[in-house]
Amino acid sequence: MPNPNSRKSKTKERILASATELFSRNGFNKVSIGQIMKLAKMTHGAFYAHFSSKEALYHASVRLTLDNTRTARLVKGPLSMQHLTELVDNYCNLQELEAKQRPGPEAVLFNEIGSEKAEIRTLFEASYLRMKKMLETRLRALGKLKKLPFADDRQVIADKSRVILASLIGAVAIAKSLPGEVERKQVLIATQRQILLMLGVSETDAEQMLQVS
Numbered sequence: 001m002p003n004p005n006s007r008k009s010k011t012k013e014r015i016l017a018s019a020t021e022l023f024s025r026n027g028f029n030k031v032s033i034g035q036i037m038k039l040a041k042m043t044h045g046a047f048y049a050h051f052s053s054k055e056a057l058y059h060a061s062v063r064l065t066l067d068n069t070r071t072a073r074l075v076k077g078p079l080s081m082q083h084l085t086e087l088v089d090n091y092c093n094l095q096e097l098e099a100k101q102r103p104g105p106e107a108v109l110f111n112e113i114g115s116e117k118a119e120i121r122t123l124f125e126a127s128y129l130r131m132k133k134m135l136e137t138r139l140r141a142l143g144k145l146k147k148l149p150f151a152d153d154r155q156v157i158a159d160k161s162r163v164i165l166a167s168l169i170g171a172v173a174i175a176k177s178l179p180g181e182v183e184r185k186q187v188l189i190a191t192q193r194q195i196l197l198m199l200g201v202s203e204t205d206a207e208q209m210l211q212v213s
Contacts, residue, residue, distance in 0.1 A: 012050040014040045020061045027111030028058050028120055055119055062123045066130055109165070110172045128165065135161040149200040160198070167191050 018039040022031045033054055037044050051057040109131075112124050136157055143152030150156055171191035175184040189210055196206040 008050075011042070011046070015042065015047065015050055015057070016060060016064065019057050020065060023058060023061050023111070024065070028054075028115065028117070033057075055117070059119065059123065062127065066127065109169045110176070113169070113173055132158075132161050132165060135164055147200070163198070164195055167195055 015036065019031070019036045022036055022039060031054075033047050034044055036057070037047055047057075051060070109124065109127055112120050115121055115124065139148065139157045139160060140152070140154070142148050143150075143157060146152075150160065168191065171187055175187045178184045178187070193206050193210060196209060197203065201209070
């Protein structure tokens with residue numbers, strides 16, 4: 001006889017997976033409970049057996065994404081300039097906004113800028129601080145190996161991390177608002193190039209990375 005608790009858990013996971021996909025693509029305000037349940041192939045009424053509100057589901061979705069994100073695992077990966085630049089390229093998924101399949105915490109930053117909801121602002125801050133810490137960890141490690149074109153100083157590295165995140169978040173926010181595909185890609189590519197150059201990647205190598213990505 002099937003375990004009802006196991007079945008309930010799997011149902012909750014389906015709802016959470018559907019919600020995470022929609023929230024990461026569209027943001028909190030543009031997603032309805034009906035859309036989530038339709039993607040999960042379940043009835044609207046089944047939602048409240050698992051979550052008290054859309055806000056509660058969003059909170060669970062962001063927390064799960066923060067815990068499982070690939071960027072967190074990359075912090076513990078091999079240390080090299082290549083890995084850091086790949087991280088800048090991949091974790092923000094700058095050139096695949098519409099094809100994003102496995103969202104990271106940056107989805108919150110890209111979609112929820114200026115939210116009026118206090119809980120979402122709290123999650124926005126958590127996402128921002130998580131990525132800032134990740135970048136600082138990588139930059140400090142590379143700085144100790146003399147692989148960066150700036151001082152191995154805690155304040156300098158903190159500011160560089162802020163610049164990287166502000167550049168990426170701003171670029172994606174602008175790109176998502178532009179109707180023209182050509183200009184949208186140029187905004188993303190130009191921002192990515194400047195970040196790579198700031199990290200000490202040569203113009204030639206930066207161009208090669210952007211062509212491959």
